[in-house]
Amino acid sequence: MSSSKSPFATASVLLAILLAAGSAVLAQENEENGEKRVDEARKQVAFGIEVAQLGLWKEAVYRWSRAVELDPDSSRARNNLAVAHEQMGEFDQANEQYERALELEPNNIYIRQNYELFREAYERKKRTDRRSGSN
Amino acid sequence: MSERSAPTAGRGRTERLGAGVAGAVLLALAGACTSYYEVPIEVPIAAKLDVEKYNRILVAGFVMQTNENIDLDAETVRLLRNQLRTRSNLQVLDADIEPLGDFSEKTLEQSGMLDKFKEIEEKAKSEGEEQISRQEWIDLEQDKVLEDEEFWKEIGEEYQNPLIVTGKLGFSSESRSGLVRNDRYTRDAFNRPQLTRSNTFQERTGFVLNAEFYFVDGATGRTIHRERFTEEVIYGRDEQTSALSSYFELMDRLLPNFLSILSPQTFRGTRILLK
Numbered sequence: 001m002s003s004s005k006s007p008f009a010t011a012s013v014l015l016a017i018l019l020a021a022g023s024a025v026l027a028q029e030n031e032e033n034g035e036k037r038v039d040e041a042r043k044q045v046a047f048g049i050e051v052a053q054l055g056l057w058k059e060a061v062y063r064w065s066r067a068v069e070l071d072p073d074s075s076r077a078r079n080n081l082a083v084a085h086e087q088m089g090e091f092d093q094a095n096e097q098y099e100r101a102l103e104l105e106p107n108n109i110y111i112r113q114n115y116e117l118f119r120e121a122y123e124r125k126k127r128t129d130r131r132s133g134s135n
Numbered sequence: 136m137s138e139r140s141a142p143t144a145g146r147g148r149t150e151r152l153g154a155g156v157a158g159a160v161l162l163a164l165a166g167a168c169t170s171y172y173e174v175p176i177e178v179p180i181a182a183k184l185d186v187e188k189y190n191r192i193l194v195a196g197f198v199m200q201t202n203e204n205i206d207l208d209a210e211t212v213r214l215l216r217n218q219l220r221t222r223s224n225l226q227v228l229d230a231d232i233e234p235l236g237d238f239s240e241k242t243l244e245q246s247g248m249l250d251k252f253k254e255i256e257e258k259a260k261s262e263g264e265e266q267i268s269r270q271e272w273i274d275l276e277q278d279k280v281l282e283d284e285e286f287w288k289e290i291g292e293e294y295q296n297p298l299i300v301t302g303k304l305g306f307s308s309e310s311r312s313g314l315v316r317n318d319r320y321t322r323d324a325f326n327r328p329q330l331t332r333s334n335t336f337q338e339r340t341g342f343v344l345n346a347e348f349y350f351v352d353g354a355t356g357r358t359i360h361r362e363r364f365t366e367e368v369i370y371g372r373d374e375q376t377s378a379l380s381s382y383f384e385l386m387d388r389l390l391p392n393f394l395s396i397l398s399p400q401t402f403r404g405t406r407i408l409l410k
Contacts, residue, residue: 042410049172049408076409083406089179110171110407121178121402 041071048080060084075105079114091122170410178402184350184360186397191297192225193232193353195290198277200238201306203378208234210382211304211346218390223398228294235280235301238273277303281349284356291353299351302361304344306382311341311369338372342381346389350396362396364389 048063061084067077082097098115105111186192194215199207220227243249252272259266267275280286287299314334321329343365350360366385370376394400 046410049410052174052408053172080408083174083176083408086178086406087176089181108409110409114406117404117406121404124402125180 037070038074041067041074041077044070045074045077045080048077048084052080052084057084057087061088073104075101075108075111078104079108079111082118083114086118086121091125094118095122172408172410173405174408176404176406178404180395180400180402182399183362183396186225186298189296189298189353190226191228191295192219192223192300192397193228193230193290193294193297194219194300195230195232195351196235197302197304198236198238198280199304199306200273201304202240203306203308203382205306205379205382207304207306207382208237210379211386214383214386214390215300215393218394219397222394225298225397228297230294232290236277238277243273282358286356287351287353288356291351291356294353296353299353300348301351302346302348304346306342306344306378306385308378308381309341309343311339312337313339315339339369340372341367341369342378342385343367344382344385344389346393348393348396360396362392364392 044063044067048060048067051063052060061081064077064081064084067074068081071077078097078101082094082101085091085094085097095118098111098118101111102108102115194212196212197208201207216227216229219225240249243252252269255272256266258264281301281303287301290299291297313336315337317333317335319331319333321331323329344367345363345365347361347363349358351357352359366388368381368384370381391400
């Protein structure tokens, strides 16, 4: 039995192998990049906490915003960013970040507690704004 | 909780112990997984009124109405001036302004104002006009004083156009006696919690403070902002609280809202940061 294959078929097989290997390498690279980004986001979150504890809230906002850019699914970065916005009186932004954080991690009691306390202050502010607007 | 209500089961104790240990382990695991930091926050809330163009503020006095033996006008002027001195950036003027008017029943009677009202009432009746209540008439009379732009402009000129604080004050005691619902939790023979509801008659007195503050531009005499607050406190028969103490308690509740009109306030709390 002759086992001769056409050169075209051999080339096709080789190309398929090369493509598969290439995409595997790319996937691995993507995964590694993703891990690096998540890792970097964690570092930014941790550093943000350090500066927030020193009262440097603007710097904390920068760090946690960076963390959200690197890892948009980080509920912790979003929770912390919401706290910072709240501290700076930026209530609408705080509300947005708290809500996103709770979408990502609805059962996190710490985020829920922060959000409930924030809502109290937010509602009060909205009532105050409405009242003064009526005069 | 259901295990607690079945103390006779021999196996229950072991199960409870197991559940307790499992709970503690879960809590410890949760604590280990989540690093959190509690931080104090101070949320700034902007003042409602832009007072930048005013350097000075004059608490000019109030029209008042009370059935208690306290000088509402003098007490409030003194209290607000003191508070504004320590909690705002405005220079508080000390000035003796003529009282704006006491519309309390006793004073109206003594001054003959009530006779004037009766005359108006009878005239309206004879002419078939729509009648107004005594309180509506008092409100109109008070508004005449508070919305007299020429009068406030004169005061403004005298004190170099400050921001003027004036308004209406009402303070009264009212009976709040009646049936009060009592909810009590008791435990039955099986140690199950049970809610027991009962109604008991209680003699109580309520003190109500109504304050409507007018902020007047001293340069034009015009009212630029108005805000109304109502506070009430209820005491039982055994609590011997004087009208003056109640007034101060109610003003103490109202003051942060009053001050938030003129100066930025800070809301303090704590939040959790997550690592």
